[in-house]
Amino acid sequence: MKKNKPKYMQIIDAAVVVIAENGYHSAQVSxxxxxxxxxxxxxxxxxxxxxxxxxxxxxxKMGNFVEKIEEKIAxxxxxxxxxxxxxxxxxxxxxxxxxxxxxxxxxxRQSNKDLRLKINEVLKGYLKVIDDILIExxxxxxxxxxxxxxxxxxxxxxxxxxTVTSWVMNEQKYDLTxxxxxxxxxxxxxxxx
Amino acid sequence: MKKNKPKYMQIIDAAVVVIAENGYHSAQVSxxxxxxxxxxxxxxxxxxxxxxxxxxxxxxKMGNFVEKIEEKIAxxxxxxxxxxxxxxxxxxxxxxxxxxxxxxxxxxRQSNKDLRLKINEVLKGYLKVIDDILIExxxxxxxxxxxxxxxxxxxxxxxxxxTVTSWVMNEQKYDLTxxxxxxxxxxxxxxxx
Amino acid sequence: MKKNKPKYMQIIDAAVVVIAENGYHSAQVSxxxxxxxxxxxxxxxxxxxxxxxxxxxxxxKMGNFVEKIEEKIAxxxxxxxxxxxxxxxxxxxxxxxxxxxxxxxxxxRQSNKDLRLKINEVLKGYLKVIDDILIExxxxxxxxxxxxxxxxxxxxxxxxxxTVTSWVMNEQKYDLTxxxxxxxxxxxxxxxx
Amino acid sequence: MKKNKPKYMQIIDAAVVVIAENGYHSAQVSxxxxxxxxxxxxxxxxxxxxxxxxxxxxxxKMGNFVEKIEEKIAxxxxxxxxxxxxxxxxxxxxxxxxxxxxxxxxxxRQSNKDLRLKINEVLKGYLKVIDDILIExxxxxxxxxxxxxxxxxxxxxxxxxxTVTSWVMNEQKYDLTxxxxxxxxxxxxxxxx
DNA sequence: AATGAATGAGTGTTCATTCAT
DNA sequence: GATGAATGAACACTCATTCAT
Numbered sequence: 001m002k003k004n005k006p007k008y009m010q011i012i013d014a015a016v017v018v019i020a021e022n023g024y025h026s027a028q029v030s031x032x033x034x035x036x037x038x039x040x041x042x043x044x045x046x047x048x049x050x051x052x053x054x055x056x057x058x059x060x061k062m063g064n065f066v067e068k069i070e071e072k073i074a075x076x077x078x079x080x081x082x083x084x085x086x087x088x089x090x091x092x093x094x095x096x097x098x099x100x101x102x103x104x105x106x107x108x109r110q111s112n113k114d115l116r117l118k119i120n121e122v123l124k125g126y127l128k129v130i131d132d133i134l135i136e137x138x139x140x141x142x143x144x145x146x147x148x149x150x151x152x153x154x155x156x157x158x159x160x161x162x163t164v165t166s167w168v169m170n171e172q173k174y175d176l177t178x179x180x181x182x183x184x185x186x187x188x189x190x191x192x193x
Numbered sequence: 194m195k196k197n198k199p200k201y202m203q204i205i206d207a208a209v210v211v212i213a214e215n216g217y218h219s220a221q222v223s224x225x226x227x228x229x230x231x232x233x234x235x236x237x238x239x240x241x242x243x244x245x246x247x248x249x250x251x252x253x254k255m256g257n258f259v260e261k262i263e264e265k266i267a268x269x270x271x272x273x274x275x276x277x278x279x280x281x282x283x284x285x286x287x288x289x290x291x292x293x294x295x296x297x298x299x300x301x302r303q304s305n306k307d308l309r310l311k312i313n314e315v316l317k318g319y320l321k322v323i324d325d326i327l328i329e330x331x332x333x334x335x336x337x338x339x340x341x342x343x344x345x346x347x348x349x350x351x352x353x354x355x356t357v358t359s360w361v362m363n364e365q366k367y368d369l370t371x372x373x374x375x376x377x378x379x380x381x382x383x384x385x386x
Numbered sequence: 387m388k389k390n391k392p393k394y395m396q397i398i399d400a401a402v403v404v405i406a407e408n409g410y411h412s413a414q415v416s417x418x419x420x421x422x423x424x425x426x427x428x429x430x431x432x433x434x435x436x437x438x439x440x441x442x443x444x445x446x447k448m449g450n451f452v453e454k455i456e457e458k459i460a461x462x463x464x465x466x467x468x469x470x471x472x473x474x475x476x477x478x479x480x481x482x483x484x485x486x487x488x489x490x491x492x493x494x495r496q497s498n499k500d501l502r503l504k505i506n507e508v509l510k511g512y513l514k515v516i517d518d519i520l521i522e523x524x525x526x527x528x529x530x531x532x533x534x535x536x537x538x539x540x541x542x543x544x545x546x547x548x549t550v551t552s553w554v555m556n557e558q559k560y561d562l563t564x565x566x567x568x569x570x571x572x573x574x575x576x577x578x579x
Numbered sequence: 580m581k582k583n584k585p586k587y588m589q590i591i592d593a594a595v596v597v598i599a600e601n602g603y604h605s606a607q608v609s610x611x612x613x614x615x616x617x618x619x620x621x622x623x624x625x626x627x628x629x630x631x632x633x634x635x636x637x638x639x640k641m642g643n644f645v646e647k648i649e650e651k652i653a654x655x656x657x658x659x660x661x662x663x664x665x666x667x668x669x670x671x672x673x674x675x676x677x678x679x680x681x682x683x684x685x686x687x688r689q690s691n692k693d694l695r696l697k698i699n700e701v702l703k704g705y706l707k708v709i710d711d712i713l714i715e716x717x718x719x720x721x722x723x724x725x726x727x728x729x730x731x732x733x734x735x736x737x738x739x740x741x742t743v744t745s746w747v748m749n750e751q752k753y754d755l756t757x758x759x760x761x762x763x764x765x766x767x768x769x770x771x772x
Numbered sequence: 773a774a775t776g777a778a779t780g781a782g783t784g785t786t787c788a789t790t791c792a793t
Numbered sequence: 794g795a796t797g798a799a800t801g802a803a804c805a806c807t808c809a810t811t812c813a814t
Contacts, residue, residue: 025305029809030776039775041811050809110303112218120362148375154359155352155379162351163344169313182341186348186383193382222784232800234786243784411691415788416797425796427790436788496689498604506748534761540745541738541765548737549730555699568727572734572769579768586778608805609780618779620807629805 008046011036012057020099024107029053054111055118061100065093066125073129079137080188083156086133087187088180090160095176105161105168130156134191143191156187201239204229205250213292217300222246247304248311254293258286259318266322272330273381276349279326280380281373283353288369298354298361323349327384336384349380394432397422398443406485410493415439440497441504447486451479452511459515465523466574469542472519473573474566476546481562491547491554516542520577529577542573587625590615591636599678603686608632633690634697640679644672645704652708658716659767662735665712666766667759669739674755684740684747709735713770722770735766 014036019027029050033040047053069089073082094101108119130153137143143152163183167176207229212220222243226233240246262282266275287294301312323346330336336345356376360369400422405413415436419426433439455475459468480487494505516539523529529538549569553562593615598606608629612619626632648668652661673680687698709732716722722731742762746755 023306028807033776040777040809041775042773044810045773106306106309110305112303113216113299116299117362148379150359151356151372151375151379154355155348155376155383158351158353158355159348160351161355162347166343166347179344182344183348185386186341186344189386190348190379190383193378193385221782226801233784233802234800235798237785238798409692414786419797426788426798427796428794430789431794492692492695496691498689499602499685502685503748534758534765536745537742537758537761537765540741541734541762541769544737544739544741545734546737547741548733552729552733565730568730569734571772572727572730575772576734576765576769579764579771607803612780619781619805620779621777623806624777 005046007036007038007042008056009060011038011043011046011053012060015053015057016061016099016103019107020102024110027107051111051115054108054115055122058104058108058119058122061104062122062126065090066129068093069126069129073133079133079140079142079191080184082133082136083188083191084180084184086129087160087184088177091164091176091180091183094164095172098172101164101168101172105165127153127157137191144193147191152191155190159183159187198239200229200231200235201249202253204231204236204239204246205253208246208250209254209290209292209296212300213295217303220300244304244308247301247308248315250296251301251312252315254297255315255319258283259322261286262319262322266326272326272333272335275326275329276381276384277373277377279322280353280377281370284357284369284373284376287357288365291365294357294361294365298358320346320350330384337386340384345384348383352376352380391432393422393424393428394442395446397424397429397432397439398446401439401443402447402485402489405493406488410496413493437497437501440494440501441508443489444494444505444508447490448508448512451476452515454479455512455515459519465519465526465528465577468519468522469574469577470566470570472515473546473570474563477550477562477566477569480550481558484558487550487554487558491551513539513543523577530579533577538577541576545569545573584625586615586617586621587635588639590617590622590625590632591639594632594636595640595676595678595682598686599681603689606686630690630694633687633694634701636682637687637698638701640683641701641705644669645708647672648705648708652712658712658719658721661712661715662767662770663759663763665708666739666763667756670743670755670759670762673743674751677751680743680747680751684744706732706736716770723772726770731770734769738762738766 011032015027015032018032018035022031029043030040032053033043036043043053047056069086072085072089076082076085094104109116111119131149134143134147134149134152134156138145138147138149160183163179164176167174167179204225208220208225211225211228215224222236223233225246226236229236236246240249262279265278265282269275269278287297302309304312324342327336327340327342327345327349331338331340331342353376356372357369360367360372397418401413401418404418404421408417415429416426418439419429422429429439433442455472458471458475462468462471480490495502497505517535520529520533520535520538520542524531524533524535546569549565550562553560553565590611594606594611597611597614601610608622609619611632612622615622622632626635648665651664651668655661655664673683688695690698710728713722713726713728713731713735717724717726717728739762742758743755746753746758
């Protein structure tokens, strides 16, 4: 499997650094190769093309993301608690990796529609986690019985995403994780009503 | 004034069509000129360069957007009603112009960071409208006295944006405006809590 | 006749200024029109095309040049004296019009081969003046009887031209006319030998 | 070293041919690439940009020029002999490479001021050779003790240059090298006086 | 497996010239 | 005669991908 080859992750990590520091449009394959310490041609032994690097990047980093969030919420009893854990984990993980935050919130959004559709495929795993929390909340009476799952999910994801993007665009000047509780409060009210 | 020169809007409208139908990266200046029925060089009598077309496009269309929303909410007495009017107007206007929806939700986001920063400048007018509603709601007791304006604004904008983007990505298959009331309900609860 | 129309010379003088200050390749027709205080299209009422402006410029200014030199040497008895008068007049006239010096020595040489061939046609009048001096000098024994007129003319013109070009390239920092006597001395020795 | 990469000289030689046959302004990069038998992009592996090709062309060809002239005059005892060797070598080398003669005498002079300034830098090596001959001649009494080195240099270079340019403009119809002796004679007289 | 030299398709912008008013 | 808005041809350079070694 690809992942077991050390150069695979080496190239993905190089891509994160190069894209974060140079921007999406200045992230040439040759720059990524140089950062990874391999020849240009070597990239193509591990990835089909440039787009494949970016999709793989997102898959590896977001797959990791979903796994960690699932761990965090596993032991919690209420949907409200799970929602809090999720917001906290989401904000904490992006806070910890400044390069990754820039890449996912700003740079990768400059990719074309095709790539973004594939990224959305990857995101579905995350949206599933949100949906599961919402369903649990509806079933156990924490959330409104009339709650529209899809809309609530869009509110939750849209709000977290907009919050992180604002933070990145403000050059990560303030503490993102400190906002978890307030954001959770807002979202919870939305779902309860 | 620029707007009085017919070719100015003619070129902007052509840009919307070309970008929506071909995608941001395939929207060559020559294609826009052809769609607008003018020579390539004529573009440069009205715009400094290609980026200027896109910024102007956003300014003209979003300026219009903010004006219309302000009209709609002008006569309303409560922040809740104003919020509803805004969500409805936002959804209705993008529903009516399918091309513009594609351009603002998907294609223009592929632009580089510089362009996006300028787009954000334009968006500030919109965010101001949201803030005014939130402040009014806090002052007259409709909304929680502890509501964080910035976060609430990010929730409102993030939710509407995510909802519209999902609708566009689903190829505008369902009625977006029909969601206004539910989205309004969600957001209102968020602000009240 | 063209010359009697005031705008004709107005445009030529504008061209000298624009070319001297902006360089040959930045001397767009629209800039010349603006400097001359006329509309772009008006240029084409007086000149066939852009090249025609430049040829006319050279004809008007160099025609003037040859006339003045002929006046200066008219009363002189010896070829040596005439040669001195010519060198002095050549240097003095270019010293007096800094813009024209830049245009003839640097900028107009960037024109294409066709234009330069036409400029050479104009120069023939000047070369004829030189030849006449040389012939007179050979006939009256001032110069060597074996003097090759063509080569001597190339030496005289080449030397004066190189001297003026060096002076222009040194940003006209020293007094060009002060060199007349030394240059004359050099050339005279060449012809006598 | 650049010169050891065969494609480097291959491209420069192609540029000489293309510029001589098509003229400076019609010498597109793609034409040079085609003539050199490489892809357009390959040009940019060896040269920074189009201007860099032209500067390098001049450096390679003129550097060679200066070296050869220095060899020729090395064994000569008098300044007069050295001057003759130089004129002969100058004429002979340009006679042998008709394309190069067209490029240096006509086409490259159409380049912009920046390029011409860089070309002048290269020429300084040649002017140094002339100056050394002049100084030697003054010191050993061959030339006038009052000879102005700078003016004499301008006469020598200006005369040779004008002679070659006339020859090129006359489509190289006569034997340039046959003029060496007469030109040398003229210049020598100039310096002696 | 790894290399890196070579490839070549693709596009924003300028500006001399025209012509309807 | 004078205008100036409109035209459209023309070209340097980048960079993802290949393939001989």
